[in-house]
Amino acid sequence: MKQYNLLIVDDEQRFADMLARRLNLRGCNCDVCYSGREALNILKRKKLHLILLDLHLPDIYGTEVLTRIRKYDERTPVIIVTGHGTEKDRRECMQQGAHAFMHKPVGIDELMTILAEIGEMPA
């Protein structure tokens, strides 16, 4: 199985850690950060296959983080994973080029399926 580099951005630290551990068990290489700013920093120095992004971050709102990511990286797929998402948020994120918009709790199998789809996409 291909080794995927993932970034999980969520202020629910334990959730993020746990999700990372599970994905790592499935052969992924997950980085975890708890704020938008941190996420943008990691993005600058590391090549990623997928970003899992929460919306309600303490420093920068998720949609804004997405906008900034898209400024210098148009390709890396971003999946929004939120507990508070509204229809407006969903529309906005999809317009900004999010790959998917998911509500918590997220099924690990569903996530793996999406990851497999992404792996098959041409780089």
Place this chain on the structure above:
Amino acid sequence: MIGRFRKVLDLLKPEFYHQTSDHLNPYFTFPDYRKIWGIGIFVLAAAALLPLMVVTLIYYQLIQKSVDSELILRTERVASNARRAVTFFLEERLDALRFTVNEIKYDQLANPIHLAEILRNLKLGFGGLTDLSVIDHTGIQVSYAGPFKMEGKDYSKQTWFVECQKHNFYVSEIFRGYRDLPHIIITVKSFRLDGAHFILRATLETERLIQTLASYETGEHANIILVSRSGIIQTPSKYYGGIFEKMALPVPEYSPRTETVMAIDGQRRSIIVGYAFISTQIADTPFILMVIKQKAKMMGIWLDLRVKINWFVGFAIMAIIIVITITCTLMVNKLYLADKAKAEAMAAMEQNNQLASIGQLAAGVAHEINNPLALINETAGYVKDLFVIKKQYSKDDELLENIDYILEAVERCGTITGQLLGFARKFDVKIQRVNLNEVISDVLVFHNKEAEYRNVNVFVDIPKDIPEIETDRGKLQQVLLNLVNNAFQAVENGCNLDIIASPEGANKVSITISDNGCGMPEEDLSKIFEPFFTTKERGKGTGLGLTITYGLVKKLNGTISVKSKEREGTTFIITLPIRMQEEMSKNENSVGR
């Protein structure tokens, strides 16, 4: 029969008469329409009828006064004329006697044949003379002309003889003499050539005097009589006693002029009395002329007219009361129906809003629960992974640690659902002791995350000296939730929201919720509590939130006011009674419900 009548009456009763819908009562602008109806009829009737009655009374008074003065005038005129006639009657006869004693010598007068000649001439000239006699200074009658044989009679002890000696002239009361016929004695004193005095005495019949008086009596109810100064009736009277009896009316006070007074007679009839003390130029007389008229009989025409006016006024009053009652009933009923429609709409709106609030709450809670659920999901999934993928059964430490995470997440869910249930229970209507701090914290729980994400500074200041208030916790919570929701929608990220409580006198507490958000223009401010008024985008707001909030605050016996400036922010101030129960009973007493 009575039952059927009552049914018809019930049909006629306006709708507000059956104002019974208790659940709508708190939404009515006016609590008691029957009372409004009663007061309305009373005030309108008073305003319409009072002037009518006052004018009628004034009119009666004026008519009464003018009728009275007319009656007095007429009575006085009759009394005055009759007085002249009586005075003239007596004066004429006194003059005739004076002429006789001055013109004819005593010797001739003392001669009975001569005296009979003089009597005949006087009878021809004046009539009504019965006899004529001459009495010397010792009181012995020296000559007599008339139907009786009375020469030599001694009159020295008689009143008229004594009085005439003193005053030269004398007019007696009417009395029955030897013949049992009413008559008057008039006497004149003169002197003989030898210086001794003598008296010429004439007896007058009263027939002619009575006829003269009768000729002045106009109408059935007038009575003209002569009475003596001691109140003995001298001429026939219709109503106040027989001749020579004591008069049933009091003797009037002396006056040199003709007088008229109002009085009440023995049978409690209202009378007008005109009187005059008769006095001739030659001598005083013992007579008082009295003209007595019964007022009621004289005022017949006016009384008839008054009955007609009374009927007219009575009908007018009836008509006014009927018109006012009908108008008032229709108007109050219209008002009641409009108010009822409004109350029904308000009740429906509040219910809708409560449902909407609960829905909103449920959605909020669901969102809140999603995060811990996601954690449970991942943790439980990881535990499963440990079993399925890593096969590390023996390393129990990590397993236990993760199970703790699960339990912790479940506990978080439990806290949230507990709060949700607690909040839902607070919609029951009941008065309880409420700690403002707790209520505000409960409300803010649902906005904590949003405040955090949006960086809204929520500042809560509940001073320690604010007492617990007795109110409906659920309703207060809904009010605060609505206002805090509004504030959150009005502010930009990074703005401030202040919730400050302060005591208002001894019995009230005020809660101020102010933001420095977008504010609103003045023209919107006046409409803010109106139903369906919204400043939000079409489809975003129902326009009912503040209407319901207003209704709820009123239900809590409080007041709500708002201040706002565009681009500077909005401040809502709620004032609530510390003891709602007391305030409610006070209000109920004051409206008499």
